[in-house]
Amino acid sequence: MSEINTDTVMGDSSTKTTETPMNETPATTTTTTATTPPQLSTTVTETAPTTRIEEIKSVKSQRVATHSHIKGLGLQENGTASNIADGLVGQCKAREAAGIVTELIKSKKMAGKALLLAGPPGTGKTALALAISQELGTKVPFCPMVGSEVYSSEVKKTEILMENFRRSIGLRVKEIKEVYEGEVTEITPEETDNPLGGYGKTIAHVVIGLKTTKGTKQLKLDPTIYESIQKEKITVGDVIYIEANSGSVKRVGRSDFYATEHDLEAEEYVPLPKGEVFKKKDIIQDVTLHDLDLANAKPQGGQDIMSMMGQMMKPKKTEITEKLRLEINKIVNRYIEQGVAELVPGVLFIDEVHMLDIECFSYLNRALESTLAPIVVFATNRGNCVIKGTDNDIQSPHGIPVDLLDRLMIIRTLPYNYNEIVQILTIRASIENHKIDDEALMYLAEIGNTASLRYAIQLLTPASILSKTYSRPSITKEDIEEVTSLFNDAKTSAKLLEQNKSKYLY
Numbered sequence: 001m002s003e004i005n006t007d008t009v010m011g012d013s014s015t016k017t018t019e020t021p022m023n024e025t026p027a028t029t030t031t032t033t034a035t036t037p038p039q040l041s042t043t044v045t046e047t048a049p050t051t052r053i054e055e056i057k058s059v060k061s062q063r064v065a066t067h068s069h070i071k072g073l074g075l076q077e078n079g080t081a082s083n084i085a086d087g088l089v090g091q092c093k094a095r096e097a098a099g100i101v102t103e104l105i106k107s108k109k110m111a112g113k114a115l116l117l118a119g120p121p122g123t124g125k126t127a128l129a130l131a132i133s134q135e136l137g138t139k140v141p142f143c144p145m146v147g148s149e150v151y152s153s154e155v156k157k158t159e160i161l162m163e164n165f166r167r168s169i170g171l172r173v174k175e176i177k178e179v180y181e182g183e184v185t186e187i188t189p190e191e192t193d194n195p196l197g198g199y200g201k202t203i204a205h206v207v208i209g210l211k212t213t214k215g216t217k218q219l220k221l222d223p224t225i226y227e228s229i230q231k232e233k234i235t236v237g238d239v240i241y242i243e244a245n246s247g248s249v250k251r252v253g254r255s256d257f258y259a260t261e262h263d264l265e266a267e268e269y270v271p272l273p274k275g276e277v278f279k280k281k282d283i284i285q286d287v288t289l290h291d292l293d294l295a296n297a298k299p300q301g302g303q304d305i306m307s308m309m310g311q312m313m314k315p316k317k318t319e320i321t322e323k324l325r326l327e328i329n330k331i332v333n334r335y336i337e338q339g340v341a342e343l344v345p346g347v348l349f350i351d352e353v354h355m356l357d358i359e360c361f362s363y364l365n366r367a368l369e370s371t372l373a374p375i376v377v378f379a380t381n382r383g384n385c386v387i388k389g390t391d392n393d394i395q396s397p398h399g400i401p402v403d404l405l406d407r408l409m410i411i412r413t414l415p416y417n418y419n420e421i422v423q424i425l426t427i428r429a430s431i432e433n434h435k436i437d438d439e440a441l442m443y444l445a446e447i448g449n450t451a452s453l454r455y456a457i458q459l460l461t462p463a464s465i466l467s468k469t470y471s472r473p474s475i476t477k478e479d480i481e482e483v484t485s486l487f488n489d490a491k492t493s494a495k496l497l498e499q500n501k502s503k504y505l506y
Contacts, residue, residue: 069427069431073128073134074095075099087427093412094411099135101375102136115375115410115411116377116398116409117129117377117411118411122415122452122453123415125413139170139286143168143349143374145164145350146355147350147356148352148355150356150360161367166290167289169372172344173286174342176281177245178245178281179242179280179283180242180244181241181252181277181279182239182240183210183255184208184210187206187208187235187236188207189203189207190203205221206221207221212273212277216277222247225247228249239255239272239273240252252270254270256271293324296327297320329372345374345375348375348376348377354398354399362401364404365403365404378400383397383398416448421456425445425460426441429441434463434464436474436475437475439476439477444460444480451490455490459480463479463482466483467479
């Protein structure tokens with residue numbers, strides 16, 4: 001087993017001592033009189049500057065979005081909802097219903113069925129859908145979209161709907177592959193003269209050394225694999241595996257031997273692989289049917305699913321034919337029958353579903369009946385309204401045709417009461433790092449109760465800026481009153497428009 005020289009590893013952190021010659025002037029300037037003779041034995045004491053290494057915080061963790069506080073549905077073990085849990089407040093009946101739906105999705109018994117979240121604006125419909133995705137975890141596909149996304153000048157409406165349907169259906173592929181796995185001990189590209197002539201050099205092959213707990217091995221690889229190594233930014237000390245058949249390279253992480261080094265960027269350290277360098281390995285990868293559609297629309301070498309996925313480039317916005325999708329469905333079904341792959345029906349969340357037109361609704365009726373269909377969750381804040389695209393402006397509940405509405409399980413969300421608004425504002429103030437007085441919190445909750453919850457939440461940040469401007473330790477009632485005088489809510493603005501309608505155009 002080859003050993004790594006510790007002198008080389010620790011070379012970057014070695015301390016250099018710089019001596020100042022006697023004839024050079026030190027950096028600190030001293031004022032002396034002309035009669036003072038020079039002191040030959042002067043000792044210059046310099047205080048070395050303190051080096052501070054601070055961890056750079058991720059921008060993702062600092063950014064606070066509208067639903068950053070949602071961590072799950074907040075259900076107990078028996079399925080009942082706690083009044084305040086996982087960032088959600090109230091809506092207990094809706095959360096319990098969503099919990100049952102989540103269990104159905106996990107047990108794969110709800111594929112091809114649809115759910116409708118219906119309620120007034122600001123009652124937590126999107127928060128409920130995101131809570132469902134949090135409960136399902138990262139392994140189950142969750143594809144959110146808005147109804148207005150289907151209207152594009154490049155692609156048909158039905159094509160965009162089908163794309164999102166396919167994005168919501170996962171495929172967990174299990175393959176046994178022959179791989180070379182280990183920690184990289186050397187990467188040596190060997191050059192040769194360009195066969196086309198000229199002064200340039202080309203890489204003939206690359207020699208890579210791999211080390212495991214049981215031994216080391218040197219591999220002589222094709223120059224195309226060297227390009228993959230450069231794309232993955234692999235260096236000595238990384239743990240990688242190379243597929244023997246396709247030659248694709250995957251970086252697993254940094255070897256934990258280097259975990260004592262002071263790296264400024266966060267690195268994932270992995271243990272040294274066990275066993276021999278050459279081995280057979282079970283590789284599980286989660287892909288979506290849309291990924292397979294794209295990979296097969298422009299195949300670039302490699303016949304197995306994994307190599308197609310690894311070499312997939314970002315395509316142009318073009319439609320994928322129905323014939324290609326049917327062929328992929330046949331291959332997927334064959335993989336499932338052979339036990340190579342497992343279908344994972346995910347969730348397609350369509351917000352503002354009333355924005356879809358009659359053509360989209362009729363297409364959804366057919367798509368929900370297909371064998372490969374995800375769970376579809378709709379959300380709308382409309383009551384009885386016109387179905388878009390109908391000639392005689394036909395009205396229907398929620399703007400959805402009655403035949404599609406009959407297929408849906410409907411979950412109703414209710415407006416929040418005063419106490420629930422107080423709890424929501426407390427959670428939002430905490431997640432946004434705002435300190436607020438109890439009096440100001442109660443006053444803001446009253447505003448949320450009379451105007452809207454969204455308006456009250458939006459006032460938090462401006463009020464916090466005002467309190468800092470006045471050097472106050474927390475947000476006070478005076479800050480809230482000043483902010484409300486500066487920013488109107490929707491109801492106040494509508495009243496002002498009605499009172500001054502003669503001053504506006506049209």
